[in-house]
Amino acid sequence: MNLNTLLETDLGDIVLIVFSFVFGLIGIFILALVFSVFSLWFQAMVSGAKISFGDLIGMKFRKVNGSMIVRARIEAHKAGVPITSTKLESHYLAGGNVLNVVRALIMASKAKLNMD
DSSP states (O other), rough: HHHHHHHHHHHHHHHHHHHHHHHHHHHHHHHHHHHHHHHHHHHHHOOOOOOOOOHHHHHOOOOOOOHHHHHHHHHHHTTTTTHHHHHHHHHTTTTTTTTHHHHHHHHHHTTOOOOO
């Protein structure tokens, strides 16, 4: 066997191992991300307060407390208050107390106050 042929074969194997390792790490990262938001997504879907999987992943990247947003969205949905998870997330990012605002909206809705 020629030395150049041996080096080319070994280099090809090394490249394959490096690519496999990199793609393996990317796969593990994606799986960890999916598993970290799956329970929140499932909780929202079962309760009828639809929040997309992509929205939950975006919240994770923006460092938004996803469980608080899901909880608030479920409370609002159960009370019949139409509010989107995007509005709740915006309020959270502005520094507001999301759960208190949702509870106030629910009380206003029950009191039949005009919220337009």
